[in-house]
Amino acid sequence: MSRRSDQPGTFELLAKLPHQIIQLVKLEIANAKREVTAKAKRLGIGAVAVVVALFFVFFALEALVVAAIAGVAVVWPVWLSALVVAVGLLVLAGLAIFAGIMLMKKNVPVPSETLHRFEDDAKAMSEVRINAEDTPAAAGGSELPRVGEKGNWR
Template identity: 65%
Template sequence: MIRKKDEAGTFELLARLPQQIVSLAKIEYQNAKREIIAKAKRAGIGAGAIVVALFFLFFMLEALVIAAIAALALVWPWWLAALVVAAGLLLLAALAILGGVALLKRGNPVPEETLDRVGGDLSAIGEVRVNAEPPVHHHPGREMPRVGEEGNWR
């Protein structure tokens, strides 16, 4: 069988394999880094928008609290009206904290796409190892062809 000079033999391909695995790992690391940065930027912009909204809501809620206390002060003493409004605000704050914690837990910036690709790469490597031919044993007196020589099996 005549082999073209630009085709790599089995030994040459096997010699390239560690370098290619390292290159693949570096590329996947860069992909994971870019994915995490993109998700973190989106989360940061979203958090900034929420902070601005909360700034304005704070003053609006302050006005509503004063109005609620004034309305309840028409039927109750002012101290009781203020106490009831404060208890309601405490309940709302507790609900907001619980909701915020739940949202933060769901927003974990895990690079899922990169992890899926790496998992596929690892299973492909596992399939290569499982489907590999048994090793060829060297017999004394029989020389194996060198990389690039005729007779190099592929």
């Protein structure tokens, strides 16, 4: 069995392996950065929602103070209207806080997809066996010489 001239040999392939591993690691790091950036943006939107909620809480507290003052100074109509506004602002604040917390919990900036791909790559590399007991001939391929035998090692 002779080697075709257009196919690289074993040593050529082994020489390319470190470069390919480095390229794989660089690509996975780039994917992780991209994934973390996207999740951080969503986390920022959730944080803005919480800030908006705090804005509403601030004015709700002011409205409660105004309601208490109006309740003491005047009978029903003024303080009741101020109390209704305060309750409305508190409801809006509660909704904004709930939405912000849900967005932040849902989008924790961990590059989970990249981690899964990296685990798969590591598993695939650990399954590579050199001079394994099962030769390619047993699996349906061509017979390779064993260590110490003469043959085409490419």
